Amino acid sequence: MTGTSRTGRPEVAPSPEAGAPPAIELRGISKAFGKVQANKNISIRVMPGTIHGIIGENGAGKSTLMSILYGFYRADAGEIWIDGTRTDIPDSQAAIRAGIGMVFQHFKLVENFTVLENVVLGAEDGMLLRPSLAKARRILKQLSEEYELNVDPDAKIEDIGVGAQQRVEILKALYRNARILILDEPTGVLTPSEADHLFRILDGLRREGKTIILITHKLREIMEATDTVSVMRRGEMTATVKTSETSPEQLAELMVGRKVLLRVEKSPARPGPVVLEVRDLRVTDEKGVERLKGVSLDVRAGEILGIAGVAGNGQSELLDVLGGIMPATGTVRMNGEEIDLTGRRSDGQTRRAQGICHVPEDRQRRGLIMQFTAWENVAFGYQRDPGYNRGPLMDNDALRRDTEGKMQRFDVRPANCWLEARSFSGGNQQKIVLAREIERNPDLLLVGQPTRGVDIGAIEFIHQQIVNLRDAGKAILLVSVELDEILGLSDRVAVMFDGRIMGERDASATDERELGLLMAGMSGEGSPGPVDGAPGRGPLEQPA
């Protein structure tokens, strides 16, 4: 995976040697929240007409830095220079005036407004809406043609896909004359081909002289899309390098501060008998939309079945049904015994008793009570465990002893069971959930997005725990939107699209391109071109 395939693009920004000032220059930016130094004396120069990546673990200070640049926070010290002029950015209005546009990870769009109305919102020219809309329509048309940003201006946001919604966010920024575009984790919700499309757009914008800052934790995107990359760690800027002169391994090391295994080490699976048998599973949500349209799959003992797919194609519902959170129709057998999907015995307690443990996709909403202490969270879902109860009262002492052991074995830091769940980092929160579920030694472990929002250092550990459980002969159903994770961890891969399983592949015999096509709803059999089987080859490298 090198930068050699980025054909037809200038390797380096065209203008710095011409003496143009940096589009953005931060000098000595520091920002503390109480005792925590979120940004320490950060200096960075972003040249105009380049894509500049900022990479770092969660909590490294990337978001804080960008929030300062966009006027959400004020720096305690330091200067911001835009195009060679010192600029004060007290609020986001000032940032917009300075030509900075921001595309947030969670889009800030009004769902039941049209694309056009969203673009104009907050940038109306006067009291009357009609002239603004007409003008916006004209500009939108022009921008769409220029940058391949095609969206229907009259479609409502709720009716268009996430990829299109993201393009609306970019249009919003361009409509406000942004010359500098900041994108925060832009590919989290996109399919590989949508991500591909996004990077083509960014490439076009760069060629027009726009400056782009790309914040991501995905090393591959950095390698494929950026000209320069800055690495942040613990509030400090540890390095800024030319992308063509670095490697993913080096970047990972810079991020974490030590050598990191980027691939999961695991031996081939030795699948045993079928543990979970799912047949024709169907779910209809409150709005009457069918979310699962007849899903069938098997998971065997001693194997990891990975479910790949873009978020929102039924994977969450599948986990929720199996975890006893959501009723469904169809048949599910656990160790040969049919389980109740709708009735009185269809709840999380019964499922746990049947040997199904569940690491939910959203640990902050589901897996943990953020206001509970670590020890209270260790009982969560197992509050009926006789070991945690003593007569009518809960045995808090036993619970705390158990928690201390779990925190030690799963390397939760800080190892203080009295801390509330919300004061742990994402990775440590996830370790608490994993410790709770894995140490139950379940026959089937449901795992959703095990490393979402988890730092690289912890990812390695979490993956290892999952593989260990597999090697202990347990069945694992893994749902993840990170293709790398699916390919690295799974023994078999099933791809979900629009509530259906589009296909199943052996993890060793497939690659991102094939899975990407399945994820986009194209059946794998008729896919164009031979599968070259080189893992890690991203869609970006295919000729556009």
Added chain:
Amino acid sequence: MPRWADVALVPLINLVLAFLVSGLVVLYIGENPIEALVIMIRGAVGSAYGWGYTLFYATNFIFTGLAVAVAFHARLFNIGGEGQAAIGGLGVALVCLAVPWPHWLLALPAAIVGGAVFGAAWAAIPAYLQARRGSHIVITTIMFNFIASALLVYLLVDVLKAPGQMSPETARFPEGATLPNAGVLAAIGLPFRPSTPLNLAFLLAILCCWLVWLLIWRTRLGYQIRAFGHSEPAAVYAGISPFRITMLAMLISGALAGLMAINSVMGEAERLVLDSVQGAGFIGIAVALMGRSHPLGVFLAAILFGILYQGGAELEFEMPAVSREMIVVIQALVILFTGALDNMVRLPVERFYLHRRTGHL
């Protein structure tokens, strides 16, 4: 924000603000606010007699405050304490009148059951509507206050009124169904005069504080109630039934509100009269808010409101310019500042501490 600021500093600032604004009101009608404050405090806590009344009122507020607090832990806003306490009074009265009780020791457990069951039953209907139909509990419990009030008017005027009597109230309870008054507290070393309405129910209220603490922080049900209150999706994930928790939390809440009648109906009036609750159900909301839904906080806040009630009565008596309505205004200001405007003080204090010490984003 450190814990002491959360539990002590913020309520204190709220209180000071309330008294400042109240002082302005008193000033406006041409009286001396300092003097008014002194009269209030002396009237409420300056004598054993004053304390007797203060604690009697506080007992009511402890029960209704605990009722609101328990529901609050399940994120249910029970505004229906007023109605539940009124119907609880009906339960207590029926129990007391049904049998010629030989001794209060027999009558009291039966009356506790009567008050709790009636109060819980009155909370059960809104709870069911919330849990099964999604009807908002705030709306339904408020409506049930009116239904309870109308029901009691009908019962006291047409059904339960003692024969040959003009006022809408039941007959006096038999001798064996009246609670020992403050004299019994004197027996355990608290020098309260029997001439105040303070009675044994005060000890029952303290017992309830402890039981609620045990329930919320030591039992599995309390654990589930808190988990459900913090996050319903998480509770469902953990296999906690929202229906069951909503019902149980509201039943316990209604029962606690119903127990207020042990103090006001059985302990003081010794008969069921119209409007026996006198707004204590609503005061309970302020008490629970100010007490941060913790039994100890509820206890302290209830005593504060007891002081306010008793002190207000004294003030009305000693300062003729301060009318009954003025007292209500002052009490309302305290409720406004400690309850409704709590965040007005809390957020700046929080920001202040965030700025100075802690390190969250």
